[in-house]
Amino acid sequence: xxxxxxxxxxxxxxxxxxxxxxxxxxxxxxxxxxxxxxxxxxxxxxxxxxxxxxxxxxxxxxxxxxxxxxxxxxxxxxxxxxxxxxxxxxxxxxxxxxxxxxxxxxxxxxxxxxxxxxxxxxxxxxxxxxxxxxxxxxxxxxxxxxxxxxx
Amino acid sequence: xxxxxxxxxxxxxxxxxxxxxxxxxxxxxxxxxxxxxxxxxxxxxxxxxxxxxxxxxxxxxxxxxxxxxxxxxxxxxxxxxxxxxxxxxxxxxxxxxxxxxxxxxxxxxxxxxxxxxxxxxxxxxxxxxxxxxxxxxxxxxxxxxxxxxxx
Numbered sequence: 217x218x219x220x221x222x223x224x225x226x227x228x229x230x231x232x233x234x235x236x237x238x239x240x241x242x243x244x245x246x247x248x249x250x251x252x253x254x255x256x257x258x259x260x261x262x263x264x265x266x267x268x269x270x271x272x273x274x275x276x277x278x279x280x281x282x283x284x285x286x287x288x289x290x291x292x293x294x295x296x297x298x299x300x301x302x303x304x305x306x307x308x309x310x311x312x313x314x315x316x317x318x319x320x321x322x323x324x325x326x327x328x329x330x331x332x333x334x335x336x337x338x339x340x341x342x343x344x345x346x347x348x349x350x351x352x353x354x355x356x357x358x359x360x361x362x363x364x365x366x367x
Numbered sequence: 368x369x370x371x372x373x374x375x376x377x378x379x380x381x382x383x384x385x386x387x388x389x390x391x392x393x394x395x396x397x398x399x400x401x402x403x404x405x406x407x408x409x410x411x412x413x414x415x416x417x418x419x420x421x422x423x424x425x426x427x428x429x430x431x432x433x434x435x436x437x438x439x440x441x442x443x444x445x446x447x448x449x450x451x452x453x454x455x456x457x458x459x460x461x462x463x464x465x466x467x468x469x470x471x472x473x474x475x476x477x478x479x480x481x482x483x484x485x486x487x488x489x490x491x492x493x494x495x496x497x498x499x500x501x502x503x504x505x506x507x508x509x510x511x512x513x514x515x516x517x518x
Contacts, residue, residue, distance in 0.1 A: 263453060300422050302497060304459075305456050305494055306457055312463075312497045314479060314501070344461040346452075346462075348451065348463060350477075
């Protein structure tokens with residue numbers, strides 16, 4: 217069934233939508249962060265780790281914009297490693313992104329992001345956006361595992 | 368706005384649904400993998416890295432069951448690190464899981480999973496399931512970054 221990965225139908229279209237969204241999102245985030253809020257709507261939910269490390273969420277375009285502008289995204293760069301997307305509920309698209317944030321001194325922090333793109337008159341908007349930045353990398357190992365590498 | 372993380376409405380309920388799903392999913396995966404396909408429906412899409420490292424997907428409960436049974440999940444254990452969920456499109460729930468798979472010799476492999484739970488008569492079913500296992504951990508650093516730690 218691995219061959220289905222190259223199936224030109226279904227997931228292929230969702231993958232194109234996911235790739236386009238991620239490329240646009242991170243490009244605008246680092247070049248014009250004041251415009252990023254436009255990817256969202258007032259019904260959107262955006263979760264990020266708070267100062268205490270616990271996940272906190274914001275809703276509405278205004279609040280999302282306030283949070284985005286409070287960060288200095290022009291000073292860091294996202295290096296995208298993987299983008300995977302699937303057709304989802306009632307015309308939506310679910311996607312997962314993994315990559316690294318490159319900040320000062322070329323320090324890299326790994327991250328993963330999950331999103332749901334909801335359909336609207338013209339294209340999609342980000343209804344759900346969950347981002348997690350890894351902080352405990354001490355347990356990572358480079359040795360290949362012997363058995364099940366994914367559930 | 369970080370205080371919203373403890374808001375008892377909305378996201379709190381979605382978080383409860385997400386937590387319950389993840390706990391049940393991984394418990395059954397490691398104790399009764401032959402029953403895991405029941406979390407899905409024929410409209411579900413399940414993506415995992417193929418033998419070549421590229422993501423491959425399967426659809427339908429039967430094909431998903433075949434893939435699950437082809438793995439030896441009783442020989443590994445998932446250590447869940449984070450579960451974050453949000454209310455999503457038309458009654459659905461979007462979630463993100465991070466953790467480690469512990470296999471033989473206590474080797475740990477980090478993973479991240481994104482899922483969409485679609486509503487059905489009784490509860491939810493897994494409509495979308497995207498799982499990624501990290502293989503390149505050489506770039507991880509433990510040093511705190513100076514600026515934006517999340518987009």
